[in-house]
Amino acid sequence: MVKVKVFVTLKESVLDPQGKAVSNALQSLGYEEVADVRIGKYMELTIEPSGRDIETVVRDACEKLLSNPVIEDYRYEIEEAVTQ
């Protein structure tokens, strides 16, 4: 098995109201140091290697389902084989 970490974040140009709300909440809790918060998705995929190239599978999955290419960017890290 192979573990893949996927990070999906809003593009820089896209407003992040959720992040803004969290940032305001943190400041009202007394954490004035927090200047900005951007929120995204973090996914851990467990993949059972088949004949196909894992990088291709992950990129495809990100572009077709895990992220919205119009407003989001994605990146991934393929980890060592996970012994099950």
Added chain:
Amino acid sequence: MVKVKVFVTLKESVLDPQGKAVSNALQSLGYEEVADVRIGKYMELTIEPSGRDIETVVRDACEKLLSNPVIEDYRYEIEEAVTQ
């Protein structure tokens, strides 16, 4: 400014219906290799250093607002100073 990456994930013992749904969807799209998906939150905090220790601020923020300690775990990475 300091950039901090925060990862909030469900505890291992907690069921992840959202992850299950994504996993099933990926398999129906033809990605049988995908055995499991766990979904969490990824946050990027921009912090303006004040007198307080950044690690303490981040840990406090995670425990009080950014994660639900009952069902979620969190970890964070404090990055180099970001020049604005």
